Amino acid sequence: MRFLILGGTAWLGSTIAAAASRHGHRVTCLARGESGEVPEGVSFVRGDRTRADAYDTVAAAEWDVVVDVSRQPGQVAAAVAALRERAGSYTFVSSSNVYAGTAIPGEDESAALLPALEGDVMESMDTYGEAKVACEQRVLDAFGPQNSLIVRSGLIGGPGDVFDRSGYWPLRFAQPATDDHSVLVPDVPAMLTQLIDVRDLAEWIVDAAEDGTAGVFNAAGETVSLAEHLAVARAVAGHTGPVVGADAAWLLGHEVQPWSGPRSLPLWLPLPDYAGFNARDSSAARAAGLVTRPLAETLADTLRWERRRVTQGARRAGLSDADEAALLAELAAR
The missing domain is CATH 3.40.50.720 (NAD(P)-binding Rossmann-like Domain)
Structure with missing residues (x-):
């Protein structure tokens, strides 16, 4: 073709x-x-x-x-x-x-x-x-x-993600900001995530063209809780230090932004307004041939890419080491 x-x-x-x-x-x-x-x-x-x-x-x-x-x-x-x-x-x-x-x-x-x-x-x-x-x-x-x-x-991730939303968490767990290797995470049990690997999305787009597929489709990864996503990121990074949770009100009160941008925690969004943002039904695309790899594979490959990456200037999402350390110290002093 x-x-x-x-x-x-x-x-x-x-x-x-x-x-x-x-x-x-x-x-x-x-x-x-x-x-x-x-x-x-x-x-x-x-x-x-x-x-x-x-x-x-x-x-x-x-x-x-x-x-x-x-x-x-x-x-x-x-x-x-x-x-x-x-x-x-x-x-x-x-x-x-x-x-x-x-x-x-x-x-x-x-x-x-x-x-x-x-x-x-x-x-x-x-x-x-x-x-x-x-x-x-x-x-x-x-x-x-x-x-x-x-x-x-849906949210696209994987190797090459310069937007920092899929790479931040495995890299943060691999490179904690504090001597005791603590990592700050959002404590939002009801938050759902859907990360689709860029390679899986691309393969399906080509497959669909070959098959003559037409129509409108949601294309997203498997729906998992943010807690599950973070557990996978922690596992692929081999992190064994403390995981310190902070609720949404505390994070917002300390000027930590949701989703992306400076001084943010990726994948976290305010509830209940965004409860469905990363939880769309993608069953039609899957019936039309969309296949997505395990989240662990995506995050492990992204971490390998992050370790080779040369960044210029501030990242587009996440906390700096200094911000992370200061927030953890304030939580510990509470």
Whole structure:
């Protein structure tokens, strides 16, 4: 098959391109080329999707499937306009952020969506979900439900996760911030998590294209409690020191942020408002062939990648060693 990946040099796009190439397909990536190199054996077309001529080269060829990971509705609109007569199907990697509600675990693809972003440009991550809704609509309008695959991905993790949400915990357990090897964790027993390995997501996207799968699917990892997730991260790191829990009120009162960003604890979210955010029903995708590896394998591989990683500046999620040590000292003094 002839695959056109719109992107292909950043983390997810590159992993999809590599998977399609391993499957023996002819793969071309259209990208600016600023996020990295395309995988070996993959063709590269330089193009800036903000320009009107971005698709001139690829629109002159025929494609069996286009894969798009954009979050900008204008980019998607231009792509489908240029390629709808040149491609057999269109796969759009969306997000579970498109859903209007986050409080109820187990909701499926029929759950209510956020209103679509009205403009062509997402100016802020505050409207990320709305922008992805608008992108989905552009694809479905151009290619129709029968030729469109909308993949509403849950939280993606694994080797290469520069967003720090899947690597923080195994690395923290492997490299505690204090002499007694204590690690601070959120004490939120009801919190659920769903981490999908980037490699499993990419493999399923390629498999689905091969099978001609169409429709809208939640693609997420197995649902486990945050406590279980942390236990797995601790085990793969070989941590034997104390695990110190702090409840959500204490963490928030000490300016520890949920989810991501500076001075945060990844994967933790406020309850009950976000009880369903990482607990979507992905049974339809699994029935359509999605297979996910054990969480322990993902976290162990991510830890190996983290140990080789060279970071520049502050991480995008987690606590610094100094913040972690200070918070642990305050908890111990209580």
